[in-house]
Amino acid sequence: MKDKKIWIIADETSGGKNSIDTGPDYDDLPAESPESSRKRFQVKAEDLKREMSEFLEVIEYVFDQTNRESSNVKLQEIELSVEINGEGQVTLFGIGGKAGSKGAIKLKLVRKES
Secondary structure (H helix, E strand, C coil), X not given: XXXXXXXXXXXXXXXXXXXXXXXXXXXXCCCCCCCCCEEEEEEEXXXXXXXXXXXXXXXXXXXXXXXXXXXXXXXXXXXXEEEECCCCCEEECCCCCCCHHHCCEEEEEECCCC
16 A cells, blocks of 8 residues: 555645644735635655554543543543645644534544453
8 A cells, every 4th residue: 555645635835834833824824816725635645644643642642641540530532623734744623613614534533442
């Protein structure tokens, strides 16, 4: 599957940002255009798999404290929305409200029974 690719529809990136997302730069907003800024990008399946694995590893680390016996709560499931950019980077969608209108991917993670 090394050579497999997947098409992603995402906002066109300017290329000026580094890999750390600091949010939008409202000073440089282009004039309104009837044409969508979304484009199609091909991403290597292997790159997307690596990014998603790293993302899920961090999510598991963040919510790990609920798995301890001393915890007062038991986490049964997590529902997250993520976006994938044209370079295959996976980002937690955190603007509040309904993410579905932005085309985010919804991940519903359920803890394995031990």
